[in-house]
Amino acid sequence: MIASLSLILLCQLAGEIAVRAFAWPVPGPVLGMLLLLVLLLLRDRAVLFAQGPLQGGGVENAARGLLAHLSLMFIPAGVGVVQKLDLLAEHGTAIVGVLAISVVITLLVTVATFLVISRMTTRGRSAS
């Protein structure tokens, strides 16, 4: 468990260092995620990597444990609303309206794009 968590933190740390060192416009944790994915893929190909938390489902279980309570982690940032009450009193309706319309548009456009392209590619495959 501790080794698995350390591996996850190490990936994040490596991501943060790389992002700062090369001034990449990518968040450190996202790079860390790519790094962990590469490690998991390497593990299947080389025995050298199949060690410690990368074997016997160690890191998988730790990751599932973290992801099971993803909602919880947003609460501290969300409670930050108490600092913004004056701004929300002034612009609250507009902000909530803008966010609500934008999220509906984004959901519709994304789901439509996914379905249309998915249908096009499967049709192309069955035709050929």
Added chain:
Amino acid sequence: MSANPFSLWVYLSQQPLLWLTVTLLVYATADALSLATGRHPFANPVFNSMWIIAVFLLLTGTSYTTYFSGAQFVHFLLGPATVALAVPLYENRKVVAAAIVPMLAALVVGCATAIVSVVLLARAFGLPQNVVLSLAPKSVTAGVAMGISESLGADASLTAVAVVLTGIMGAIIVTPMMNRMGITDYRARGFAVGLASHGIGTARAFQVDAVAGVFAGIAMSLNALVTSLLVPLAVTLLVR
């Protein structure tokens, strides 16, 4: 036992222990409520926890800084949780590889839509420039969005609030909306909610369907990548 309960409160209210306990306790209750209602969209555990804790802070006159001294331990986990998304991505690599073309198309189009729509709408509603900039990265996960906001010189704490509100609204609306439209492809449904509503949407998707959850997680992590590249570009084109 302290003779004066008030001095005990003064002591405890300045300690991280109390606020960490409050955060976990309120969330556990809100989550149990959500489970009891069969994961009804309106019993969203993030939304209920957020307003209950906010009201509690206001009633007790506790500052957000004091609250955050305890809640930061939970907030910190957002980073490792993002790294942890590599695991569902790895485990579902075959499903993902098979849907790679529609996913990438939906990612680029959806991400651009999320940013452009919020910037244009915010300007149309006459919001101040600083607010417009703070809202721009609202569709990505909190840690990432706050980083983008800081690099734009916007208000990162307002961004965090916008991120959480967007997440909650997307998580509430997605199931009734997709059901009404008769969309049964859980890959597409999950991908859309993960892209539009990051981790809160992903948490919602996992409640509804495992495949939807995986695609939501992928959309959320890919969107974090693309949004960090697109927001500075969109802001240059649309705002300045």
